[in-house]
Amino acid sequence: MVLGRKGRPKKRGPDPKPKKKPPFAYTINDPQFGIFNLKNTANAWWLERAKVENLINAFKYSCPIKEALVYAGVTKDQWEYFRLKHPEISEIKEACYEIPNLKSRKKIVEDIEVNVSTAQWWAKNKMPDEFGDKSKVEVKHEINFSEEAEQRAKKYD
DSSP: OOBOTTSSBOOOSSOOOOOOOOSEEEEEEETTTEEEEEEOOSSOGGGSHHHHHHHHHHHHTTOOHHHHHHHHTOOHHHHHHHHHHOTTHHHHHHHHHHHHHHHHHHHHHHHHTTOHHHHHHHHHHHSHHHHOSOOOOOOOOOOOHHHHHHHHHHHTO
């Protein structure tokens, strides 16, 4: 320690400023939804990249939110806070939920060429007016319950 003229410790200049944290802890780049920047924070659960990746993978399997949270190891309260800080997760979730539908559709369409039962299933479900087994019947009938109730009550008078 260096002492000044009056025997006090000599100042060596201003105290160094603490380093400023970058705004994002890390970025996930995925072909299904693009770039997802995760905000930097002191101690949030999403700083564990594996948890966020597990959550997104669960969405890609169309897991309901409850299952996705269990798969990622995240509580419901943590999820709610995450959604507040990262509102874009809702769009990411919706994009991921469509992946199994697209894969199924692709597989079915590819299988139509070689499998007659798949072709029949597709025609029945996607073109029901022409190939469907069931037809929809709409019945409209109005019942006035107050008149009905009065008539029944007169029987017992």
